[in-house]
Amino acid sequence: MAIGISALLRAVGALAITVGLATATASVRAQEINYFSIGTGGVGGTYFPLAGAIANAISNPPGSRPCDEGGSCGVPGLVAVAQSSHGSGANVVAIVSGALNSGFSQADVAYWAYSGTGRFEGQEPMRDLRVIAALYPEHVHLVASKASGIASVADLKGKRVSLDKTDSGTYPDAVLILEAFGLTEADITVENLQPEAASEALRDGRLDALFFVSGYPARAVGELAASAEIVLIPIVGPEVDKMLLEHSFFTKDKIPDAAYRNVKGVETVAVGAQWLTSLEQNEDLIYGITEALWNDTARQLLDVGHAKGTSVTRQTALDGIAIPLHPGAERFYREAGMIK
Template sequence: MTLLKRSRIVAALALAGVLAAGVAGAQEMKFFRIATGGTAGTYFPIGGLIANAISSPPGSRACEEGGSCGVPGLIATAVASNGSVANINAINGGTVESGFSQSDVAYWAHSGTGVFEGKGAVEKLRAIANLYPESIHLIASAQSGIKSPADLKGKKVSLDEPGSGTLVDARIILSAYGLTEKDIEPEYLKPNQAADLMRDGNMDAFFFVGGYPAGAIAELATSEDIVVVPIAGPEADKVIEQYGFFAKDTIPGGTYRGVADAAETLSVGAQWVTSADQPDDLVYAITKALWNDNTRALLDSGHAKGKMITKETALSGIGIPLHPGAERFYKEAGLLDAGAAPAK
């Protein structure tokens, strides 16, 4: 079932609930937006799965009756966006209730360092859960001759849109290999747009940070010979040493058509974050719904990265305070000592 169809079903259930419950039922509805990323990436489909799992509009059947196991009266929606930085800015500005962010970007935002230096710390940023590792993809056309990030010099390279975590990490990778944006022909496009240009011979390489397989890359590989460029060696080790949120990772061979060999790379954690202003009881209920058996089944069957979203790793790599509602759930589940920062 497509996300569009799921969204229509959720909307229909919401309308049915309003008609069945009357005005009082309508007043009990709660809306909760999840800012994700571009539609061609991993954030958006994962956001759609989670939104459907935690939603339980008025009038829907109870979990024990075979219906939704979500939060009663909640209608959650996944919203496409420019990515991590934009999502945090939207949460801070109150235009969305929650969003996905790379672990490094969330830390920099909360502490007012890194890409948020001089912009003011987003002190109310809070974590709901760590979701899955995001692999740094550097995709090049086979004819470009690019075999290492060092080979990007003089090439036309897309770094993703302003406001994305990918752009932040792409700049870090370039710097590790002694390059800046002045050494390449930079473009600032989402991976699907960069892939379209690569098909036409107008793009040598592009960065993407997200779970594999990424839809835009998988589609590109069906019509274009591509290379998953390794990000490894002393330069990658330097990045890990300098930035604690990066870890070594591998994109397995066969992930993308025509790419038989595994590619060493780096990864960061994809995390679900919100504001301290969100009600404790609501975030507690949402966190509880995220980790129930119904959601587990949806994640396992809905996306290749879904199986990596587990309660056991929900607190891994979180460098910002937990939301008190989420903290309460993890305490009850006996997981709080698994590396989480305490709520403030």
């Protein structure tokens, strides 16, 4: 009889555990999971690791510990994912088509896409593009092998140069810089390689130089500096002054000596990086994402996620924006007193 009672108690206990697990599972399932993609660039750039840090900051999967207990402080039910891509140009197209929920883009590419000008001349303006936040300045890296003898933009004539993929953000900026110095694509041997492939080609002697627009330190350039003798080429002079008058999205800036090991820093130009989404995205969702981006937990994740993360601040979230904010983001900034 005792054995029968013991077996019965074990059965009841097992049933209770099963019911408890089923209830917990049902509770998690009851909380809707909302996946949110962030288009970036190549994995060797700054977009990808920074987007990973932001994705962690805004995510709050079902079953996570509460924020005040050291758990996730993002949007309840949200699972954000950084997704590699060809960069700015590819991202704006994917956002408008619905293939991406959001993505990073250079400020110039965002404006051209929204207005149907520049590199998007003759195309239907992407009027549904909206900004969540301005992020940080991206610097034009012009990297050359030391053996190439290249010391200025003018020296690129007759050389093998990668301008990045044609749907990247780097490509149109590289073309503008070449034009500023009186060069066209016909004056060089053009390669359209992503930064990782371009770095490998330069290391192997199949390429003389490459353009790459990225916040420093960019992983692809850092790895190249560790395995090959390279130099950063300055982008300076009266040609640059004239270019800035015609294209105000460029600013003068510098890549410091400490950015890459054994590589001397240079004066160059920069353009702002922005986080974009579509007007089609739910207002409350984007409000929650914007709020999560600027909470204290996100600050910690940004500061340790990438060296450029410290440059992503709420104080500069509206700098250099030339297309409309998403209504959800705008509501957050108004409530925060950043928009009067």
